[in-house]
Amino acid sequence: MGNQKIRLTVDAVVFGYEDGIISVLLIKRKYEPYKGKWAIPGGFILENESLKKAVERELQEETGIKISYLEQLYTFGKPDRDPRGRIVSIAYFGLVRPNVFSISASTDAEEVQWFNIDDLPKLSFDHKEILNVATQRLRGKITYEPIGFELLDKKFPFSDLEKLYTTLLGRKIDRRNFRKKIISLNVLDELEEKISKGSGRPANLFKFNQERYFHLKEKGIIFEI
Amino acid sequence: MGNQKIRLTVDAVVFGYEDGIISVLLIKRKYEPYKGKWAIPGGFILENESLKKAVERELQEETGIKISYLEQLYTFGKPDRDPRGRIVSIAYFGLVRPNVFSISASTDAEEVQWFNIDDLPKLSFDHKEILNVATQRLRGKITYEPIGFELLDKKFPFSDLEKLYTTLLGRKIDRRNFRKKIISLNVLDELEEKISKGSGRPANLFKFNQERYFHLKEKGIIFEI
DNA sequence: TCAAAAGTGTTGGAGTTACACCCATGA
């Protein structure tokens, strides 16, 4: 009892968003099994590090990315999910802002790349299933907590937030009603600055008010768009 | 790499409900560490069983209970959470109906007992924290999915459901409005039978319509009481 | 001056809350 040969890994599904496209961060595996195939970044947990630390370290080693939000997703443990033996994986869910999209393969990965979630390559292990759970979570999250802070740039025009929701929900939303609802949450600060995107009327920039944003998140919120 | 000395356990927080009281199932530990102390049931995962199977087996071995609902809760992995070394635990969340309250300590437990969640003994390991997460989940669940099927008897008077919600929410709810809302969900079938609880007008019995209940659960629902 | 994106209010309807009295039974 307790003399197991089970090993433990962490994996991280990291989402990024820019210009109406949601992307996932994948690596091309450097070693067997599934050498040369695409996979979610992750790896074995060291004996004295916490789970979250393990994820952060693996992400750093494999992709060089700096994450702005990380939460535990689900633990996958089917006995045959890994050809190397019994390996249980604790999957995490991460979000990054576009300005930290800069990535670079390193130690354990041959290549790192952002993939549009609607155009993914075949994945290793049971990573397709993990990604499905993560995608569901992402879509689910926006209906019960404000999201955006972790995915958008620090300063952004309102239309970026609107486009993010449109993309995640997969349908059009009414601009006026959406703005009213978001404004009423009282988590945005309107800045003096404007931004011009080539053509059209320049947009005011907003930023999230950290304090009120996290307060709202903690309190929990249910809002339908 | 991958030559770990990390071991894996499962733990289960099992809730029961009867007569306005929410209880948790605890065991008194038979062996060190924390011998003679109360703890959440659980134990080591065998090498060829799935996580869920492991939980079910441990619950059977330690408490003899038959569970009516079981879902994964969260994985706890702080390096120092167990004095025996690095042990990561995958916690599950379970619900049982009152008529299966019959429990019996066996192999690994010296004693099994239901505890009112408002009157708990000191717990072993980080089980207090696990229980907190589970309690939060329990309370959270009732606002975004119908619950009750897994906690109430197969046939029950409407007042039982009402009392369950009152208890979980920790506040009074309007009887008429509550009934209207639940009825409008269309998951209850009214039976011909009545039940008399000693004094007062006898109540009609209801049962959940399995099909519509699970359909609603899958679809996801947000309803405020 | 035209094209492109940003910004802005009002109204009708649906759904929710608030609220109090009668009913059926056992003692």
Added chain:
DNA sequence: TCATGGGTGTAACTCCAACACTTTTGA
């Protein structure tokens, strides 16, 4: 007949959805 819990309807209000034109800029 009284005490106990069960069962029911309506009116006011709040919140949400639907809907289209004006403003500001760059080309």
